[in-house]
Amino acid sequence: MKDPSAGEIDRIDRNILRALQRDGRLSNADLAKAVNVSPATCHRRTQRLIAAGRIRNVRAEVDPEAVGLGTLVMVGVVLDRSTPESFAAFEDAVAGMKELLDCHLVAGDFDYLLKIRVRDLGDFNRLHSRMLIALPGVRQIRSFFVxxxxxxxxxxxF
Known part of the structure; x- marks a missing residue:
């Protein structure tokens, strides 16, 4: 069995990661039972996975409809220049957008693909006219309502 701190993860670590992906609220005792190790071993390994950055975060998955954010929009963005400076300016500008769930630099028809949650079409229209078209270096925006x-x-x- 390989030492998980050496870069590779072993079967037990994979089982811990899989179990936590299914239910991040598992107690250490329940997690240990699910992966068939002692609670002390499970705790030590889980802490090591966190310290190594293999577990980035554990959080609740909130139902968007329940909090009034039922509209999901995917937005393709084309910048007017493909330079490190224009990419950095765009990324800095979108970092503070609370409506933005994800921002990915992509290959293909767009430079960036954004995932945005809003209340409704009117909310998105306000966001579009107030923020999206004002982002630095934007040449084109194409919106896709999910x-x-x-x-x-x-x-x-894995």
């Missing part, structure tokens, strides 16, 4: 979420935030398969 009709149905088929699969979202699935656990990593």
């Amino acid at each position: 009709m149905k979420q088929v699969k979202e935030n699935a656990p990593l398969a």
